[in-house]
Amino acid sequence: xxxxLATPCNLVANDxxxxxxxxxxxxxMTIKIHPDIEIxxxxxxxxxxxxxxxxxxxxxxxxxxxxxxxxxxxxxxxLLHQTKSKSSSPATxxxxxxxxxxxxxxxxxxxxxxxxxxxxxxKTLVHESIEIFISVRxxxxxxxx
Amino acid sequence: MHTCPVCGYAKLxxxxxxxxxxxxxxxxxxYQDASTSHQVLRQKWVSKGPVWHSVVxxxxxxxxxxxxxxxxxxxSAEDIPWLKGPVxxxxxxxxxxxxxxxxxxxxxx
Numbered sequence: 001x002x003x004x005l006a007t008p009c010n011l012v013a014n015d016x017x018x019x020x021x022x023x024x025x026x027x028x029m030t031i032k033i034h035p036d037i038e039i040x041x042x043x044x045x046x047x048x049x050x051x052x053x054x055x056x057x058x059x060x061x062x063x064x065x066x067x068x069x070x071x072x073x074x075x076x077x078x079l080l081h082q083t084k085s086k087s088s089s090p091a092t093x094x095x096x097x098x099x100x101x102x103x104x105x106x107x108x109x110x111x112x113x114x115x116x117x118x119x120x121x122x123k124t125l126v127h128e129s130i131e132i133f134i135s136v137r138x139x140x141x142x143x144x145x
Numbered sequence: 146m147h148t149c150p151v152c153g154y155a156k157l158x159x160x161x162x163x164x165x166x167x168x169x170x171x172x173x174x175x176y177q178d179a180s181t182s183h184q185v186l187r188q189k190w191v192s193k194g195p196v197w198h199s200v201v202x203x204x205x206x207x208x209x210x211x212x213x214x215x216x217x218x219x220x221s222a223e224d225i226p227w228l229k230g231p232v233x234x235x236x237x238x239x240x241x242x243x244x245x246x247x248x249x250x251x252x253x254x
Contacts, residue, residue, distance in 0.1 A: 032233040039227045042194075044211040045234065046220050081207060103215045106234075 001061055001127050004094075006053040006116055008134055012098045020096060022052055030137045031106045039138060041076070043107030048100065053116055055095040055127070063089050066126060067119045068097045075110025075136065086121075109138050151178075151186045152195065152210065153217025169213065171198030187214075187224050 010024030033039060051070055065087060072081040085097050105112055117129035147157040154169035161167065161174040170190040172178060177186060195210030214220040222228040 030235040032235065033227070037227050037229075040194075042209060042211065043227065044209065044215060046215045047234070079207060080209070103212050 001058070001066075001095075001118060002056045003127060003130060004054045004056050006051070006130060006132060008049060008051050008114065008132065010049055012050050012052050020052065020098070027133065028135045028137075029104070029106070030139060032139045035140055037140075039107050041074075041107045044103040044105050046102065047104040048102060049104060050101065051097075051099040051114060051116070051132075053097045053099075055097075055118065057090065057093045057095055059093060062091055062093060065089055065121045066095065067121060067123075068099075069115075069117050069119060070097075070099050071115040072101070072105070073113040073115070074105055075108040075112060077113075080105055106136055106138065109136060111135055148217060150183045152190055153213045153219045155213075155217065166199075168199030168202035169197060169210070170195070184224065187219065191224055192226065 007022065007025050007027075009022040009026065011022075013021045013023055015021065031039075031045075053068065068085045068087070070083050070085070071079060074080050081101070083099055085099060087095055087097070112134040114132040114134070115129050116132070117125065118127035120126055146155060147160050148155045149157055149167040149169060149172065150161055151172045152167060152170035154167055157165065157167060159165045161172075161178075164173055164175050166173045170186070172183075172186050172190075191210070191214075195214075197204035197208060197210075211220065211225075214224075
């Protein structure tokens with residue numbers, strides 16, 4: 001199994017014929033706040049975003065069940081979120097996962113780390129973990145109009 | 146299961162009435178909300194963390210009070226002190242690729 005693409009984005013639009021399109025791929029986010037505002041370190045904001053990944057299987061690897069494990073970490077290294085997404089015996093050699101999130105962590109300056117790895121149903125590792133980072137900058141002392 | 150109208154905890158075993166206590170925010174329904182609105186109770190809970198209340202019911206793994214409010218659609222600038230000032234979110238250095246049958250075409254604006 002090979003990973004073709006893994007990235008965070010704002011939205012994945014799915015077309016029956018053309019397949020998925022990624023809207024607003026990002027790896028950098030800036031939050032500007034009023035100088036008087038203190039944001040707690042565990043703060044999240046309502047923001048829909050997704051982690052898109054596409055995997056290529058050999059013909060021998062099709063028609064099996066796989067579990068994609070995804071983890072999102074705060075910049076201080078604390079685990080924020082873990083999801084396990086199960087595929088349903090793909091017949092084709094392309095496997096796509098779209099993990100949707102309702103909130104984005106922005107209480108801490110630094111890099112939000114995303115880890116992805118693929119397992120069999122018996123938790124045997126199929127693809128070792130990969131990491132993606134999103135830089136989050138909280139800018140204070142900014143006068144907002 | 147029932148949802149707490151104060152903090153959005155979605156696994157209340159009993160309806161939020163008749164002295165049911167929410168393990169997440171600690172509201173005792175029928176008592177604390179008799180004289181104080183749910184919004185004021187929510188604001189007080191948020192101002193303390195928000196933190197998990199119960200020492201009997203264990204805090205769910207990876208629990209976050211803000212995320213609980215967001216999922217319950219109870220996340221409002223009226224209740225969250227740091228949302229009262231202007232907050233602006235900018236997504237920088239955006240790449241907008243499109244995928245056509247497995248071939249990645251990307252462009253940098």
